[in-house]
Each structure stands twice: as structure tokens, then as C-alpha cells.
Amino acid sequence: MPVDKKQPIPSVWTRPQRRKREQPALSPEQIVSAAVRLLDEEGIDALSMRNLGTRLNAGAASLYSHVANKDELIELVVDEVYGEIEVPEAGARADWRSAVGDCAHGLRTAILRHPWMASVLGGVGMSYLGPNMMRISEAMLDVFQKAGFPADEVDHAVTTLTAYVIGMTTSEAAWLTMLARSGNDEREWMERLWPAAEEAAQDHPQLREQYASLRGKDPREMRDDKFAYGLQTVLDGLAGRIVRMSE
Structure with missing residues (x-):
């Protein structure tokens, strides 16, 4: 998408609001909420406008009426978490x-x-x-x-x-x-890790003492x-x- 010369810094918070000729199929709240759920369930690598559109059963046009690109979407979801x-x-x-x-x-x-x-x-x-x-x-x-x-x-x-x-x-x-x-569960993972950590600390008395105090x-x-x-x-x-x- 070309850069808007009237927009001093690329950001969803600095971009002039577009005039809406008709009511969009999706609201900004719906888009952001779905994006947060996608991120929570699948992680940052799964976030794309295409994947989000699929989740919302919507075409790209419905998303782009509110969000210019993925960078703007991330700004919105971060503020949502705040x-x-x-x-x-x-x-x-x-x-x-x-x-x-x-x-x-x-x-x-x-x-x-x-x-x-x-x-x-x-x-x-x-x-x-x-x-x-x-x-x-x-x-x-x-x-x-x-x-x-x-x-x-x-x-x-x-x-x-x-x-x-x-x-x-x-x-x-x-x-x-x-x-x-x-x-893995956090506690189970740590229990599996301790033997290797203690073996690696054999020549380091301060670490051996610390590990012994933390074990369990x-x-x-x-x-x-x-x-x-x-x-x-x-x-x-x-x-x-x-x-x-x-x-």
C-alpha cells in the first residue's frame, strides 16, 4: 500500500480517518478481538491479514476499511492488551x-x-x-x-x-x-532439567550451592x-x- 504523504509517521494513530460511504461488515472491535484470539492461540507468526480474514469469514476489503496493514493491526492489539x-x-x-x-x-x-x-x-x-x-x-x-x-x-x-x-x-x-x-508442564520440565544443570555446575561451587537451594x-x-x-x-x-x- 503506498505511503500517504499527508501522514507524517506511519501509524494507525496518525493516519487520517477515511470517510465511510457505507457501514462496513466488520467493526474495529471485532477485528481487534479476533486478532488477539488468533495471537493467543497460534502466536505472532500466524498473524496475517489473510488468516485474520479467514477467521472472520470476511474478505480483505472488510479489514482494510479499518486497518491499512499488519503493522497497524499490531498497534491496535497491543493497545487492546494495555x-x-x-x-x-x-x-x-x-x-x-x-x-x-x-x-x-x-x-x-x-x-x-x-x-x-x-x-x-x-x-x-x-x-x-x-x-x-x-x-x-x-x-x-x-x-x-x-x-x-x-x-x-x-x-x-x-x-x-x-x-x-x-x-x-x-x-x-x-x-x-x-x-x-x-x-510440557513447567514443574515437570524443571525436574527433567535439574540433573543436567547440576552436572554442568560440578566445577562451579557457587552454582552448585544455589542449585541445591532451589531444587524442589x-x-x-x-x-x-x-x-x-x-x-x-x-x-x-x-x-x-x-x-x-x-x-
Whole structure:
């Protein structure tokens, strides 16, 4: 499809809305909902306008009346997933850690519920212009500002938190995707992996000790604990910034 010279940046959020001469057979909500289901069931490699059209029993024209291409479709489904995240309000300055922590856990939960998200987040063009992402960003900026961060640091604080969550969760999503493809349960897979891991660690005493302490633990609980530890460390660092600025 040729590039619209009136559109400064290619994105579903910057493209001028087309005039509809007649009511399309499909709504944007139907298209996005079906795309999310396709991605959840078959993964990112299965997403194409043709496959989506087949699922919806619709021709390409019905899709292109709302979405110019696959890139725009991905922008829409990513924002749809962001819509699952709730951002609580920080009623008082002391509540900011709880509010930020809840949002961080919400983002992690959304990505792990839709593991394909991890493979597209870094390449989604104008995802921050989507209505749900704008809602989250506005709320997070408000929370950090009420926490005591100056205006020129609020965005840095939000970016730092988001980078931690996405960085940790991307690895988790890749791991869960591999497990899903293998058809193995996480606990069973880990039990099968331990002997090889322990054998490989024979010449590394620190690793041997660590593996011995982890053997038999629930791998999901270990992932939760690691995420919570890192999140609290990030929040401790941000809290330290507030203290130092107030001195």
C-alpha cells in the first residue's frame, strides 16, 4: 500500500480517518478481538491479514476499511492488551509505591497472559499514542508527580519502571512460549532439567550451592519472587531519589 504523504509517521494513530460511504461488515472491535484470539492461540507468526480474514469469514476489503496493514493491526492489539491494566490512583504521597507496584504487576500479568506481546513491544511504532497506553501513562505520571518527583524527572521514573518490567517479563514470556510449544508442564520440565544443570555446575561451587537451594521449589513461585525482588529494588532506588531531593 503506498505511503500517504499527508501522514507524517506511519501509524494507525496518525493516519487520517477515511470517510465511510457505507457501514462496513466488520467493526474495529471485532477485528481487534479476533486478532488477539488468533495471537493467543497460534502466536505472532500466524498473524496475517489473510488468516485474520479467514477467521472472520470476511474478505480483505472488510479489514482494510479499518486497518491499512499488519503493522497497524499490531498497534491496535497491543493497545487492546494495555486496556487490561488498571492504574490505581495514589490518594496520598505515601501510597505511591503501592500504586506503582500494582501497575507493574498488572503490566507483567498482561504480557504473560499474552506472551506474543514480548516479541513485538520493541518494534511497535506509535504504541504510546494508543488510548489505553495514554491512559496508563497519564496515570503513572500523576502518581510519580504526587510522590514528589520534579517535572523533569517524572518521565525518567516511569521509563525506568517500565523498562524493568518489560525486560524481566520478556524473558518469562519467551520461556512460557517455549514450554507451550513443547507441551510440557513447567514443574515437570524443571525436574527433567535439574540433573543436567547440576552436572554442568560440578566445577562451579557457587552454582552448585544455589542449585541445591532451589531444587524442589515451584518454578512459578521462583519467577514471582525474582520479579517482586527486582521491583522492590527499583522502587527503593526511586524512593531514594525522593529522599535525596528533599534534603
